[in-house]
Structure formats: structure tokens, C-alpha cells
Amino acid sequence: MVNYAQPTSVEEAVELLAADAWVMLAGGTDFYPGLGEAPVANSVLDISRIEALRGISYDDDRGGWRVGALATWTELLRADYLPASFDCLKQAAREVGSLQIQNRATIVGNICNASPAADGVPPLLVLDAEVELTSRRTTRRMTLRDFLKGNRHTARQPDEIVTGIFIPDTAARGKSAFFKLGARRYLVISIAMIAARIETDDKNLVRNAAISVGACSVVAQRLPGLENDLAGRKLTDIGLIPEARHLDNLSPIDDVRAPGLYRMQAALEGVRRTIALCVEGQA
Numbered sequence: 001m002v003n004y005a006q007p008t009s010v011e012e013a014v015e016l017l018a019a020d021a022w023v024m025l026a027g028g029t030d031f032y033p034g035l036g037e038a039p040v041a042n043s044v045l046d047i048s049r050i051e052a053l054r055g056i057s058y059d060d061d062r063g064g065w066r067v068g069a070l071a072t073w074t075e076l077l078r079a080d081y082l083p084a085s086f087d088c089l090k091q092a093a094r095e096v097g098s099l100q101i102q103n104r105a106t107i108v109g110n111i112c113n114a115s116p117a118a119d120g121v122p123p124l125l126v127l128d129a130e131v132e133l134t135s136r137r138t139t140r141r142m143t144l145r146d147f148l149k150g151n152r153h154t155a156r157q158p159d160e161i162v163t164g165i166f167i168p169d170t171a172a173r174g175k176s177a178f179f180k181l182g183a184r185r186y187l188v189i190s191i192a193m194i195a196a197r198i199e200t201d202d203k204n205l206v207r208n209a210a211i212s213v214g215a216c217s218v219v220a221q222r223l224p225g226l227e228n229d230l231a232g233r234k235l236t237d238i239g240l241i242p243e244a245r246h247l248d249n250l251s252p253i254d255d256v257r258a259p260g261l262y263r264m265q266a267a268l269e270g271v272r273r274t275i276a277l278c279v280e281g282q283a
Contacts, residue, residue, distance in 0.1 A: 216247075
């Protein structure tokens, strides 16, 4: 029998999850298209009325920013109080479907969907995002890198709700940028995506660099070799540092959008362009 529940608190929701199997529904922008012409076959837990899951705010206790599970892409774009390091995430927000989709779709839903081409994942990776999961038993946190296990597969257990994303102060520094390549300008699934965040010191040397690439692996990947090679370099010199070897941990596939070799070449060029955008933002 298919059931429908619409709890108004996290406590009520996790009690339901502990007792039965449910499919989670928040913004619904992936849920309903995924049904196609088929009827709903699983019990639905609609969390859209849980007020505690709304909003984007600063967490004084932990020292960082919290994105609630019901925060939408439009809400993010309108959050003019966020630091410049969030620019890459805001730029990705503009690439998430149409304006109507951005008004409904949630940032947390984007990571829970766990698509290799999820627009929000590369920016969240360079922001060192942590995922908060709550069950009746406990609340646990893990890095986004550990949360994403594969194509449409995450570390969320059946009795857990992803209640939010946390971005620590240590990652909310520097300038950032996002680059997306698709077959057309808007309303398109990515061929390659790149996010970069560059933090400099008072001598214009790179103190910290975070670079990630999406749609070129089963899960978006950081580029640790490139990040290490950028550290300590003059800001004006870093544009020419990225080389093909820095992308060795990627594993792009051939599909209807592009062959793997093209994705790799596009990713390298995209990395160079995204770093250049970060440099322009600090020049």
C-alpha cells in the first residue's frame, strides 16, 4: 500500500523513517520527472513543511555557514550576505534548469540525487562541504566526498534525513568561480564542469587552492595534484600551471553528449578558464 506523509518536524519525520520504507520528497524537481508516466509506487515522505530545514544562515557555534535541506537555488542567489567564496555556488545555481526549477529545487536535493553531472557538487567540493544526516538514533556528519558513493548512490541510510550542508569558515575564504560546458547555453546537462576557489596572502601568493571537476567521473573529483602545485605561486603566474597530468584521476565516459577524450580536453581548458576568473576577481 502506498502512503503519503507530510511531517512538520524533523523528529516526526525520523520516527516515520524508522518504522517504514519511504521515498523522500522536497522540491520534487527530480522526483516527478523520474516517474515518467508511471504512478507513484512507493510511500512518499514529503518534508516540505518542516520549517527547521529552511534557510541559509551562519552557525556561530561551529564557525561556518549552514544550508538547510529546504533552501532553494533562488534563495541562495538572493543571499547577498554570503562571502565571495560562495560565488562559484551562485554561478552554478544559475545553471540549474529554468527559473521555475531554481525556485523549487533544493541544494540538498541536488546532492542527494547524486548525478555525476549535478551542478552543485563541484562548487560544494571546493567549499569543503559537510553533510548532516539525522535519524532517530543520532546525528552524524561527513564530508561531501564521503557522502557521494557513485551514480545515484549516497551514504544516506534508509532511516536518515539529510538535514543540511555545513561549510566551515576555513573554506569560506578567497575568490571562486564556476565554469560549465554543455551542448547549448542553458537548460542542458553538462559535458564538463569546473569549480575553483583561490585564497591568497598579502603578497599575492596562493595560500590555498581548491579545484574540482564534474561530469568527467562517476563522482565529481577534486584535483589534489594541481592544488598542491598552485600553492605558494604568484597569483599572476598560476594560469599556465594546469596540465593534462593534473587530471589523471578523472575517468570520463563516452555518451550521447560527448566522447570521453573530448570531455578530458574540455575539462583541462575549463580548469584554466576558471582559474583565470578567480585571478581576475583578485587582481
